[in-house]
Amino acid sequence: MSVREGPVFSLRNVRRxxxxxxxxxxxxVPALEIAPGxxxxxxxxxxxxxxxxxxxLALVLRPDPGSERFLFAAGAAPLDVAAAWQGDETPLAxxxxxxxxxxxxxxxxxxxxxxRANIALPARLxxxxxxxxxxxxxxxxxxxxxxxxxxxxxxxxxxxRAAIARALVxxxxxxxADEPTAAVDPAMAVExxxxxxxxxxxxxxALVLATHDHAMVARLDLPVARFAVADxxxxxxxxxGA
Amino acid sequence: MSGRLALVARxxxxxxxxxxxLFGCFALTVAAVMAxxxxxxxxxxxxxxxxxxxxxxxxxxxxxxHRGHRAFDADWFARMAARPDVAFVVPRTRELSxxxxxxxxxxxxxxxxxxxxxxxxxDPLLGALGAAIGADSVVISERxxxxxGFAAGQAILLWAVRAGAARARADVSLRVAAIAPARASExxxxxxxxxxxADIEDFLEGRAVPxxxxxxxxxxxxxxxxxxxxxxxxxxxxxxxxxxxxAAGLNVETNAGAIxxxxxxxxxxxxxxxxxxxxxxxxxxxxxxxxxxANVERKRRSLSLLRxxxxxxHALAVFPLAQGALVAxxxxxxxxxxxxxxxxxxxxxxxxxxxxxxxLCRVRAVDLAVAxAxAxAxAxAxxxxxLRPILAIEPAEGLRET
Numbered sequence: 345m346s347v348r349e350g351p352v353f354s355l356r357n358v359r360r361x362x363x364x365x366x367x368x369x370x371x372x373v374p375a376l377e378i379a380p381g382x383x384x385x386x387x388x389x390x391x392x393x394x395x396x397x398x399x400x401l402a403l404v405l406r407p408d409p410g411s412e413r414f415l416f417a418a419g420a421a422p423l424d425v426a427a428a429w430q431g432d433e434t435p436l437a438x439x440x441x442x443x444x445x446x447x448x449x450x451x452x453x454x455x456x457x458x459x460r461a462n463i464a465l466p467a468r469l470x471x472x473x474x475x476x477x478x479x480x481x482x483x484x485x486x487x488x489x490x491x492x493x494x495x496x497x498x499x500x501x502x503x504x505r506a507a508i509a510r511a512l513v514x515x516x517x518x519x520x521a522d523e524p525t526a527a528v529d530p531a532m533a534v535e536x537x538x539x540x541x542x543x544x545x546x547x548x549x550a551l552v553l554a555t556h557d558h559a560m561v562a563r564l565d566l567p568v569a570r571f572a573v574a575d576x577x578x579x580x581x582x583x584x585g586a
Numbered sequence: 587m588s589g590r591l592a593l594v595a596r597x598x599x600x601x602x603x604x605x606x607x608l609f610g611c612f613a614l615t616v617a618a619v620m621a622x623x624x625x626x627x628x629x630x631x632x633x634x635x636x637x638x639x640x641x642x643x644x645x646x647x648x649x650x651x652h653r654g655h656r657a658f659d660a661d662w663f664a665r666m667a668a669r670p671d672v673a674f675v676v677p678r679t680r681e682l683s684x685x686x687x688x689x690x691x692x693x694x695x696x697x698x699x700x701x702x703x704x705x706x707x708x709d710p711l712l713g714a715l716g717a718a719i720g721a722d723s724v725v726i727s728e729r730x731x732x733x734x735g736f737a738a739g740q741a742i743l744l745w746a747v748r749a750g751a752a753r754a755r756a757d758v759s760l761r762v763a764a765i766a767p768a769r770a771s772e773x774x775x776x777x778x779x780x781x782x783x784a785d786i787e788d789f790l791e792g793r794a795v796p797x798x799x800x801x802x803x804x805x806x807x808x809x810x811x812x813x814x815x816x817x818x819x820x821x822x823x824x825x826x827x828x829x830x831x832x833a834a835g836l837n838v839e840t841n842a843g844a845i846x847x848x849x850x851x852x853x854x855x856x857x858x859x860x861x862x863x864x865x866x867x868x869x870x871x872x873x874x875x876x877x878x879x880a881n882v883e884r885k886r887r888s889l890s891l892l893r894x895x896x897x898x899x900h901a902l903a904v905f906p907l908a909q910g911a912l913v914a915x916x917x918x919x920x921x922x923x924x925x926x927x928x929x930x931x932x933x934x935x936x937x938x939x940x941x942x943x944x945x946l947c948r949v950r951a952v953d954l955a956v957a958x959a960x961a962x963a964x965a966x967a968x969x970x971x972x973l974r975p976i977l978a979i980e981p982a983e984g985l986r987e988t
Binding site for chain 2: 437
């Protein structure tokens with residue numbers, strides 16, 4: 345893992361407006377930088393804008409025109425995300441495939457593949473297939489015994505752990521996790537979180553975690569990005585602050 | 587990029603394998619339509635080919651018969667023989683003077699009356715036997731062989747008797763090269779080279795043939811023949827020859843009508859089949875398109891996850907196309923198997939009754955290949971129906987549980 349000097353994400357005055365249900369919602373990011381290997385919890389209740397920010401960082405949501413700076417610096421050359429959204433989306437898809445890993449609420453495994461094929465898929469997509477790494481991650485995450493089971497046949501806890509393996513298999517720069525413990529029981533939640541933190545750290549990946557679980561964030565002593573929501577000109581405006 | 591497309595195709599196949607019952611049903615839908623069509627086509631081929639085989643097997647089908655007498659010179663025969671649509675053409679001599687006698691060399695008195703027919707290599711009536719005809723060897727008809735007790739390889743004596751004031755007899759010693767099959771001629775006939783026939787005709791007409799030592803008047807410089815025996819190269823050349831010779835003022839008879847009828851039957855059955863095929867293709871295409879579309883909708887969550895993971899919008903288009911091709915391929919495989927088995931059964935059970943032993947249902951390899959190509963093309967077209975929904979899938983959908 346090469347050591348990067350600058351931040352992987354660098355955002356300045358990025359906005360995203362969402363219309364829905366006759367109400368306007370605006371997320372404003374005055375300044376946000378995420379260093380390589382850093383951890384950041386996006387903490388807030390539903391509707392606070394943490395999902396919007398996670399989508400922006402996941403490179404699947406287009407920022408409003410006029411954003412001052414939105415750089416993603418994981419590859420050889422930094423990707424100007426705001427500019428990439430103006431063209432065809434190929435550079436964004438390529439960046440997602442090469443440098444981002446995702447852990448979703450219920451794992452988001454493909455039901456028609458085995459656990460092994462699910463874990464291996466991002467590495468295959470990135471052209472970095474590595475059987476030994478799949479086995480190793482599965483062993484560390486405790487899903488080695490179900491590697492050849494259909495993804496839909498394993499328990500929810502196993503799914504979340506397999507999803508962590510999948511998010512890390514292609515050695516991404518950033519892992520994005522969206523409420524990764526929402527679907528498991530409290531005991532399992534502690535275990536899954538501990539594994540997620542340990543493995544992203546071992547892989548040297550930054551971790552951005554969207555959650556509403558204040559207690560967990562406090563217990564793990566994670567750096568937090570908070571969302572201050574205010575009413576401005578009839579629109580709900582959420583401002584991200586460190 | 588191509589590796590990524592191949593990966594999408596493999597995921598599409600994995601998805602189909604996971605939903606194998608559903609996709610099995612899709613494939614059966616294709617097979618259920620394709621198998622009867624293949625059998626229908628096989629029956630059409632069997633019946634039409636049987637009719638054409640019968641026409642082709644009988645050289646008489648290709649014969650152009652000239653009624654009447656004209657004067658055809660050597661040039662005319664050379665021109666006709668050079669045409670690619672003419673398989674065989676030889677002169678026919680004046681029929682009344684053709685009768686000769688054939689007997690054993692040791693008994694030059696009692697002969698069998700026979701007719702003399704100009705023949706040679708390539709004569710469709712004789713097939714390969716025609717090549718055995720030479721200056722001193724002839725082929726005789728089966729009836730003549732029976733009447734005279736002649737066998738192949740045997741020496742015979744052929745003679746002609748000139749009537750009238752210059753009454754004389756000409757003898758020619760020959761060898762029987764072969765006995766023609768019965769279908770070549772029902773009569774007692776000698777298939778002989780043109781030179782021999784021309785000499786005997788000259789003799790009978792009272793002209794001298796110095797080469798054979800036959801006395802008579804001086805022969806004319808140029809020889810003209812009153813008629814011809816002509817066979818077209820194929821059954822499809824008969825109509826043209828008929829038309830051209832008729833246009834040249836000759837009175838000819840051919841089987842052009844029967845041949846045209848068979849061809850018309852073939853063409854009409856082909857049109858009928860094409861209409862059926864088009865209807866079936868539209869039906870199967872729509873069913874397959876709807877199935878693939880529905881599968882994209884059902885797999886929307888998985889597909890959006892793939893988009894989230896970094897598969898490009900257009901790369902995912904391979905997903906329904908690959909599944910369509912898979913369904914078409916499996917459907918074709920099942921249909922080909924069923925059609926081959928049913929065709930074989932039909933041929934065993936029914937061919938004896940209807941076509942005298944010929945295969946009633948002929949499912950040809952080329953038909954199977956075309957069926958596969960059509961099925962794949964149809965599957966791709968059906969896959970295109972699923973393109974709009976699949977291109978509309980956003981990666982952000984993959985992040986949210988909906």
